[in-house]
Amino acid sequence: xxxxxxxxxxxxxxxxxxxxxxxxxxxxxxxxxxxxxxxxxxxxxxxxxxxxxxxxxxxxxxxxxxxxxxxxxxxxxxxxxxxxxxxxxxxxxxxxxxxxxxxxxxxxxxxx
Amino acid sequence: xxxxxxxxxxxxxxxxxxxxxxxxxxxxxxxxxxxxxxxxxxxxxxxxxxxxxxxxxxxxxxxxxxxxxxxxxxxxxxxxxxxxxxxxxxxxxxxxxxxxxxxxxxxxxxxxxxx
Numbered sequence: 001x002x003x004x005x006x007x008x009x010x011x012x013x014x015x016x017x018x019x020x021x022x023x024x025x026x027x028x029x030x031x032x033x034x035x036x037x038x039x040x041x042x043x044x045x046x047x048x049x050x051x052x053x054x055x056x057x058x059x060x061x062x063x064x065x066x067x068x069x070x071x072x073x074x075x076x077x078x079x080x081x082x083x084x085x086x087x088x089x090x091x092x093x094x095x096x097x098x099x100x101x102x103x104x105x106x107x108x109x110x111x112x
Numbered sequence: 113x114x115x116x117x118x119x120x121x122x123x124x125x126x127x128x129x130x131x132x133x134x135x136x137x138x139x140x141x142x143x144x145x146x147x148x149x150x151x152x153x154x155x156x157x158x159x160x161x162x163x164x165x166x167x168x169x170x171x172x173x174x175x176x177x178x179x180x181x182x183x184x185x186x187x188x189x190x191x192x193x194x195x196x197x198x199x200x201x202x203x204x205x206x207x208x209x210x211x212x213x214x215x216x217x218x219x220x221x222x223x224x225x226x227x
Contacts, residue, residue, distance in 0.1 A: 089155065
């Protein structure tokens, strides 16, 4: 099965700085990689995703990069704001039934 | 994206009992999934709820413990059977709201505490 590793587990940045979270996956057949943001007590929210036929995708202050050869992908948040504080999960699609394997999560704190 | 609701939102149950969690979607969806999120942990897929056939369970999860129903394309239930304190978790359903996109959206979750 798929194995997804995520680093770091915790990350603190000053407001306005950038934050980068990295994930690696094991199954070279994986072709879809979403990122979820989960605020305390709330459901995970899909914030951005990338498919294996592209190397980078941007949406305002958020970007995701994918290196299929190295089997890793990263979330980049620029100009961080206090409302970016949350737990972020990466995931990789695996198998024929659209199953997701999730990373262990990164707790991001943006210090005002 | 689809609007997803779950019932109950939370419950406190005694060990040895069972709880059935409902997941309702406001539109027909092909793919529905059930996840478990233990306190402070990541999300673990329990099973894929298949309409018209038995659910597909992931390694470590069995039908006797987590029976799932999927009577139609908008509704599913997950039962947590013969509960123990180790079953205390948040249980979430998710759906692929647009066929073929792989994009999954989550319900609000059910917080279960077993005493």
